[in-house]
Amino acid sequence: MTSNALRRQGSKGQAGDKIFSGAALGAGILILITLFAVAIFLLIQALPTFTANPALITGGEGFASYIFPIVIGTVIAASIALLIATPVGIAVALFISHYAPRKLAAGLGYVIDLLAAIPSVIYGAWGYLVLAPALVPSYQWLAENMGFIPLFGGPASQTGKTILTAGIVLAVMVLPIITSLSREIFLQTPKLHEEAALALGATRWEMITMSVLPFARPGIISAVMLGLGRALGETMAVALVLSTGGLIPSLIKSGNQTIAAEIALNFPEAFGLRLSELIAAGLVLFVITLAVNLIARAIIARHKEFSGAN
Amino acid sequence: MSSTATNQAKTTRANGSSKTPQAPLPRKRNSLAKGHLPRFAVLAIAAGALVLGAASSTLTGFSIASFAIYSAIIFVLAGSIITTVVEGPRRGKNALATYLVYGAFLLALIPLASVLFTVLQKGLPGINMHFLFHSMNGVTGAIDNASVENGTPVLGGAYHAVVGTLLITLWATLISVPVGMLTAVYLVEYGKNGPLARAITFFVDVMTGIPSIVAGLFATALFAVLLGPTARMGIVAAVALSVLMIPTVVRSTEEMLKIVPNELREASYALGVRKWRTITKVVIPTAISGIASGVTLAIARVIGETAPILVTAGLANNINANVFGNWMATLPTFIYYQIITPTSPTNIDPSIQRAWAAALLLIVMVMVLNLGARLIASLFAPKKGR
Numbered sequence: 085m086t087s088n089a090l091r092r093q094g095s096k097g098q099a100g101d102k103i104f105s106g107a108a109l110g111a112g113i114l115i116l117i118t119l120f121a122v123a124i125f126l127l128i129q130a131l132p133t134f135t136a137n138p139a140l141i142t143g144g145e146g147f148a149s150y151i152f153p154i155v156i157g158t159v160i161a162a163s164i165a166l167l168i169a170t171p172v173g174i175a176v177a178l179f180i181s182h183y184a185p186r187k188l189a190a191g192l193g194y195v196i197d198l199l200a201a202i203p204s205v206i207y208g209a210w211g212y213l214v215l216a217p218a219l220v221p222s223y224q225w226l227a228e229n230m231g232f233i234p235l236f237g238g239p240a241s242q243t244g245k246t247i248l249t250a251g252i253v254l255a256v257m258v259l260p261i262i263t264s265l266s267r268e269i270f271l272q273t274p275k276l277h278e279e280a281a282l283a284l285g286a287t288r289w290e291m292i293t294m295s296v297l298p299f300a301r302p303g304i305i306s307a308v309m310l311g312l313g314r315a316l317g318e319t320m321a322v323a324l325v326l327s328t329g330g331l332i333p334s335l336i337k338s339g340n341q342t343i344a345a346e347i348a349l350n351f352p353e354a355f356g357l358r359l360s361e362l363i364a365a366g367l368v369l370f371v372i373t374l375a376v377n378l379i380a381r382a383i384i385a386r387h388k389e390f391s392g393a394n
Numbered sequence: 395m396s397s398t399a400t401n402q403a404k405t406t407r408a409n410g411s412s413k414t415p416q417a418p419l420p421r422k423r424n425s426l427a428k429g430h431l432p433r434f435a436v437l438a439i440a441a442g443a444l445v446l447g448a449a450s451s452t453l454t455g456f457s458i459a460s461f462a463i464y465s466a467i468i469f470v471l472a473g474s475i476i477t478t479v480v481e482g483p484r485r486g487k488n489a490l491a492t493y494l495v496y497g498a499f500l501l502a503l504i505p506l507a508s509v510l511f512t513v514l515q516k517g518l519p520g521i522n523m524h525f526l527f528h529s530m531n532g533v534t535g536a537i538d539n540a541s542v543e544n545g546t547p548v549l550g551g552a553y554h555a556v557v558g559t560l561l562i563t564l565w566a567t568l569i570s571v572p573v574g575m576l577t578a579v580y581l582v583e584y585g586k587n588g589p590l591a592r593a594i595t596f597f598v599d600v601m602t603g604i605p606s607i608v609a610g611l612f613a614t615a616l617f618a619v620l621l622g623p624t625a626r627m628g629i630v631a632a633v634a635l636s637v638l639m640i641p642t643v644v645r646s647t648e649e650m651l652k653i654v655p656n657e658l659r660e661a662s663y664a665l666g667v668r669k670w671r672t673i674t675k676v677v678i679p680t681a682i683s684g685i686a687s688g689v690t691l692a693i694a695r696v697i698g699e700t701a702p703i704l705v706t707a708g709l710a711n712n713i714n715a716n717v718f719g720n721w722m723a724t725l726p727t728f729i730y731y732q733i734i735t736p737t738s739p740t741n742i743d744p745s746i747q748r749a750w751a752a753a754l755l756l757i758v759m760v761m762v763l764n765l766g767a768r769l770i771a772s773l774f775a776p777k778k779g780r
Contacts, residue, residue, distance in 0.1 A: 104670035105584050111576035112585070112594045115640060119597050122608070122637070125615035175498030183495050192499070194768075199506050201764050203698025205726040206753045209733055210509045213746070218459075256505040263502075287488035310603065317605020319701035320726075324733060344607045344701065351705045366611040370604070377603035381596065 130364035153331035157340040162315035164251025173262030181270035200260035208324030211253035216244035223336040237334040245327035248335040258311040269303030309380030319344035443469035517754025520747040529554035531712040535738030548744040554713040555728035565632035574643025582651040601641040609637040610702030626708040628717030634702035646688025650681040683774035687767040694763035700726035
């Protein structure tokens with residue numbers, strides 16, 4: 085009787101076990117399917133663009149010549165953002181991990197995380213209504229004094245709605261990503277390395293260049309790559325801040341366009357071939373950011389064992 | 395004693411209290427402090443930099459920005475050069491790095507302060523009961539023109555957008571939380587770091603990097619295949635948001651499940667409890683505070699997303715509480731459209747005012763969610779004592 089009772093109870097529980105582990109496995113597989121579905125559904129919807137008559141594509145010269153200028157525009161905006169955000173982000177991370185008083189450090193980290201919490205549309209509105217007008221005098225100065233460099237070719241935009249402004253707004257949005265990842269890695273530097281450097285008479289900066297930065301290099305690289313992924317895919321800041329146009333070298337004139345903003349600005353009115361064109365543009369963006377993220381994650385994964393960085 | 399003159403000088407202080415009749419030199423500084431700038435030097439350099447900064451700023455037409463920039467440059471240059479001269483190049487470099495690191499932190503605070511200040515300053519005048527509890531239904535350019543010309547209060551509000559935001563976020567949460575939590579359970583409790591678990595971990599990491607607009611396009615493309623090309627409604631937006639939300643939920647739940655001590659699981663197994671009962675009754679309740687705070691942060695992340703809503707839910711001016719039919723508005727798209735296509739093209743001020751008021755509302759929601767996550771994590775955390 086006892087063994088029967090045990091068996092009966094056991095078989096009841098077994099079903100629950102199987103259902104639960106099956107559900108857990110199913111959820112995991114659903115995520116993999118979702119990611120592949122993203123690629124496949126985008127491909128299905130984008131297909132008409134690639135098979136259509138090139139003359140019907142916006143610009144009239146096929147998809148490649150339509151997408152090329154806005155890919156370059158995306159890269160320009162993301163590069164500006166990273167050029168600003170990388171040094172500042174790393175310095176802020178160093179400030180929180182090695183310079184700020186220990187008691188303040190956690191609170192300061194939270195303040196920087198607040199930057200990441202602000203919705204992108206609010207950054208866009210801020211860039212459009214506050215930052216862009218404030219930057220107009222600087223752009224005029226740049227156009228007058230540095231105009232011989234094509235990057236600052238005049239006449240400067242009267243509204244300040246340029247790719248440089250968009251890049252600065254993107255830099256603000258990317259900064260917390262670079263800071264929070266770098267900070268995690270800086271804090272994992274072996275204490276003994278730091279103390280050994282200080283004991284040999286190194287100044288704080290020498291200690292950082294000798295022990296902290298070499299240790300954190302792969303982590304910093306992947307943090308910057310993740311920031312790049314964010315900057316490439318960010319939509320609203322650019323859609324609101326940039327006054328769009330064709331591809332031009334000057335950073336302080338209206339012009340240039342990014343993929344994400346192109347989609348956001350044109351999608352609501354798009355139908356038919358135009359719709360599939362925009363989805364194809366989204367596919368290109370997806371592939372670019374996927375490649376950037378894969379590289380970043382691969383760098384993290386390779387150095388995971390001995391750095392503990394994540 | 396065969397000590398040299400320098401040695402005598404160095405030991406002066408040590409011998410000061412001994413019987414040697416040599417008179418102590420109170421004015422002379424400690425030899426260990428030789429070659430160091432006194433403490434007030436930094437303040438003095440800062441004061442000098444402020445004065446020079448003000449002067450050079452006045453020369454080019456005074457403004458707060460140029461004053462701050464000139465002063466900062468002068469301070470950093472002067473501070474590191476003086477330190478180099480007095481203390482040597484190594485310490486000079488150290489001083490330069492220190493100033494730059496502090497400066498970078500202050501620089502990073504400027505946009506945060508500016509954004510928060512702007513939203514408060516421009517948003518507060520627009521917040522009132524009318525704004526909170528009325529939609530934009532029937533509010534036209536003529537009404538905005540009239541309110542500007544007659545000085546009457548701005549009509550029209552964000553009620554429909556608040557309803558849309560809450561409903562779409564709710565549905566996204568309902569989709570993401572079970573999927574995300576079950577995936578995390580699989581990774582921690584069943585996957586055992588096998589190839590599938592590693593693949594899921596890797597692709598979840600990759601998914602965190604999907605641009606939000608691509609997630610929106612995916613949801614549109616999916617529903618276009620299922621329901622036809624013009625399917626724009628709340629649930630499509632909720633699917634798009636859950637693509638963005640699931641990875642965050644998985645990662646935070648996974649972290650929390652990992653730190654549940656194995657002794658708890660083993661004690662439960664020893665009592666003959668099934669694995670799924672152990673997970674649902676022991677492991678998850680232990681980690682629930684961390685999971686809840688992670689989910690709250692994930693909600694805070696997606697509630698402010700604009701781009702995916704733009705391409706999935708369209709835009710509505712009226713209240714629509716049905717996520718399975720018709721277009722819906724959310725706060726972010728409301729802000730975006732009020733700025734980019736003002737209700738009255740000739741008098742944009744009422745639209746801008748509504749946009750800032752909605753921005754304030756949105757920022758308050760996000761901040762409350764963020765603080766709530768911190769509170770949940772600290773209030774309901776299991777006791778750490780061993």
